[in-house]
Amino acid sequence: MGKVVLVSSGKGGTGKTMFSVNIGAMLSNYGFKVMLIDMDIGMRNMDLYLGMENKVVYNVMDVLSGMCRIKKAMIKVDGFDNLYFMSASPRRDDRDITALHMEVLCSKLGKYFDYIVIDAPAGIGDLFDAALAPADKAVIVTEPEMASIRDADVTERYLRDKGIKDISLIVNKVKVDLMRSGLIPSLPVMAEIFQGDIVGIIQEDDNIHISTNQGLPIICKKGTYIEENFKEILVRLFADS
Numbered sequence: 001m002g003k004v005v006l007v008s009s010g011k012g013g014t015g016k017t018m019f020s021v022n023i024g025a026m027l028s029n030y031g032f033k034v035m036l037i038d039m040d041i042g043m044r045n046m047d048l049y050l051g052m053e054n055k056v057v058y059n060v061m062d063v064l065s066g067m068c069r070i071k072k073a074m075i076k077v078d079g080f081d082n083l084y085f086m087s088a089s090p091r092r093d094d095r096d097i098t099a100l101h102m103e104v105l106c107s108k109l110g111k112y113f114d115y116i117v118i119d120a121p122a123g124i125g126d127l128f129d130a131a132l133a134p135a136d137k138a139v140i141v142t143e144p145e146m147a148s149i150r151d152a153d154v155t156e157r158y159l160r161d162k163g164i165k166d167i168s169l170i171v172n173k174v175k176v177d178l179m180r181s182g183l184i185p186s187l188p189v190m191a192e193i194f195q196g197d198i199v200g201i202i203q204e205d206d207n208i209h210i211s212t213n214q215g216l217p218i219i220c221k222k223g224t225y226i227e228e229n230f231k232e233i234l235v236r237l238f239a240d241s
Contacts, residue, residue, distance in 0.1 A: 002035075002110035005117050006135035008159070009142065010151030012043070012122040015172040015202070016141040018212055020119040021049045023139075023237070025217040026230055028083035032114040035074070036085035039131040040121045044088035050077050051215025052085070060086040063105060065095045070108060079220070084113075097126075099133030106134035124158055132159065137166040139237065140196070143173045144184045153193050160195070167196035168237055173204045200233035202226075 007023075009016040017040070024034045037060055038046035047053040058073040063086065077083040102118075109116050120131040132138070138159050142152035156167055171190065178184045191198055202208075205226060211218040219230050 002033075002106075002113040002116050004106050004110070004134045004136050005115060006120055006132050006138040006159075006164075007117060008120040008128070008132075008138060008140050008155055009122050009148075010124075010140065010153075010155035011148055014141045014143050014148055014152075015208075016122075017045050017049055017119050018208065018218075019139070019141050019170055019172065019202075020117050021046060022217045022219045022230055023234065024085075024115070024117045025077075025080065025083060026219050026234055027115050027117075028077075028080045029219070031082065033082045033112065034084070035109050035113040035116045036083070037116065037118045038086065038088035039118055039127060041088050041127055042090070042092040043121070044090055046085060046119055047087045048215060049212050049217070050085060052077060053215075056087040059089045060105075061089045061093045061095055061097065064097045064101045070105070088119075097130050099130050102130045103134045124155065129162070132162060132164065135164055137168070138164050139168050139170060140194075141170045141172050142190075144171055144175075144179060144186075144190070146185065149185060149190060149193060156194055156196060168199045169194050169196050170233065171198060171201045174201045175204050197236075199236040200229065202229065202233075 007016045007020045024036045028034045038044050047056050055075050058068045062068045063070055063073045073086045074084050106116055118131050121127045140152050140155055142148045208218050219227050
């Protein structure tokens with residue numbers, strides 16, 4: 001049965017979709033079969049980050065509501081042998097989706113995929129509850145600024161209250177010079193706030209912004225420090241797998 005990984009944030013704009021796409025792409029490059037599910041309903045971006053916006057016909061809400069079969073919403077990502085995704089609905093969707101719907105979907109997908117990576121909606125609500133229901137592990141992507149850290153802390157506590165104990169944290173958009181000068185929270189300060197381990201930091205880098213706008217995961221650019229960093233994060237993230 002495939003492992004289900006929830007990628008969350010607490011607030012928008014932290015880079016959770018970028019992280020979801022790149023960690024899924026890297027797992028695929030290692031030979032694992034990976035399904036990415038965009039659950040950020042009404043705020044979908046995963047199709048853009050993968051360069052697949054013109055391939056979307058059906059979305060995950062169509063599957064969960066029974067409008068179409070799973071295979072109709074599964075889109076194979078160009079350039080990868082084992083990477084697929086399901087797009088979110090482009091608009092807010094009032095169809096009644098429950099935790100059971102997501103559990104059934106992931107149970108079916110888990111027979112064919114080694115990893116299912118769910119890009120959760122920002123914030124906490126009914127859709128977030130549905131997205132987290134099948135998760136074996138959660139990753140919280142935050143930034144080194146106090147509002148983001150506070151929201152990530154609230155999200156971590158909420159996930160633990162919901163029974164998810166395996167929680168890791170990624171600190172994104174790090175400006176090392178500001179952190180060293182003490183102008184933004186340091187890693188030790190953040191480590192004191194969170195119960196879960198901080199398994200990686202991702203530096204602020206224009207190349208990441210360029211890659212998301214070009215629709216190509218940044219880890220596809222071989223031999224860079226960013227690719228090496230994601231490899232190390234991957235190892236720490238799934239050390240017990």
